[in-house]
Amino acid sequence: MIDHSADRAVFRQLADLLRRQIETGELGPGDPLPSELRLAEDYDISRTTVRQAIGQLRSEGLVTVDRPRGTFVRVPEPVEVVALARGERVGARMPTDAERRKYRLSDGVPMLVVIAADGTETVHPADRVQLSRP
Structure with missing residues (x-):
């Protein structure tokens, strides 16, 4: 329930409610969230x-917005195992706009940068990669 008199911002309270529904499976991958209008009416808040x-x-990577269709619980991408070779290092950074489009990344998803011993770099979306050492 939303407490309009609470110290916590109303939008954060709504995000908490929706996040809980996603985490418990009440809203599953690919499911639509209620419309903005419906949520506004149900909780007596503004759009x-x-x-x-x-x-x-969206910034947490839990939902995707597909205008004009609506907002949907994000479907997890398949995870790829990337074996790191001896001497390779890994860093992280936020993606460029081109990378965000290329990999269809949600806001807030970083890129993992694997740096080989010779200095060459390969990038991987952090939500789709599991790194391992041989």
Whole structure:
């Protein structure tokens, strides 16, 4: 329930409610979230507040927004195992706009950068890679 008198911002309270529904499986991968209008009416809040909550969940990588269809619980991508060779190092950074488009990345998903001993770099979306050592 939303407590309009609480110290916690209303949009954060709504994000918490929706996040809990996703984490418990009440809203599963690919499921649509209720519309902005429905959420605004159900919780007696503004659509701007709803958009802030959805933006929060989007930045956490929990939902995707497909205009004009709506907002959906993100479907996890298959995970690829990348074996690191001796001498390779790994760093992380946020993706460029081109990488975000190429890999269809949600906001907030970083890139893992594998740096070979010779200095060449390969990048991998962090939500789709598991690193391992031989």
